[in-house]
Amino acid sequence: MPQKMRVSNCHEYNKFLEKRGNIFRYIDKAIENWYGNSPKMQGGNYIYSDKVVILVHIIVNLFRIGLRQTVGFIKGYLQQIGRDLAVISYSQASKKT
Numbered sequence: 001m002p003q004k005m006r007v008s009n010c011h012e013y014n015k016f017l018e019k020r021g022n023i024f025r026y027i028d029k030a031i032e033n034w035y036g037n038s039p040k041m042q043g044g045n046y047i048y049s050d051k052v053v054i055l056v057h058i059i060v061n062l063f064r065i066g067l068r069q070t071v072g073f074i075k076g077y078l079q080q081i082g083r084d085l086a087v088i089s090y091s092q093a094s095k096k097t
Helices: 010-020 023-032 050-063 067-080 090-095
Strands: none
Touching: 023 050, 023 067, 050 067, 050 090, 067 090
């Protein structure tokens, strides 16, 4: 049986756990690389980075809401922070599970 690690500084460990639970950290990282490296085809859909797809599925599982509601959540958040980015559609997100 593996030996358990002892926490020597509870205050720092608690701060670490609080930071790890901050969902906006994941959103900000996804916003940095919102679109994938490949160009958009003429008349086609945007190609989103893997971080965006992962973010969508994190929100779906965290809040236990559907993909359509998650797309609305992300649109609302982007409006609140003043970013004009196209949001992945629920059908695109469902194909990239």
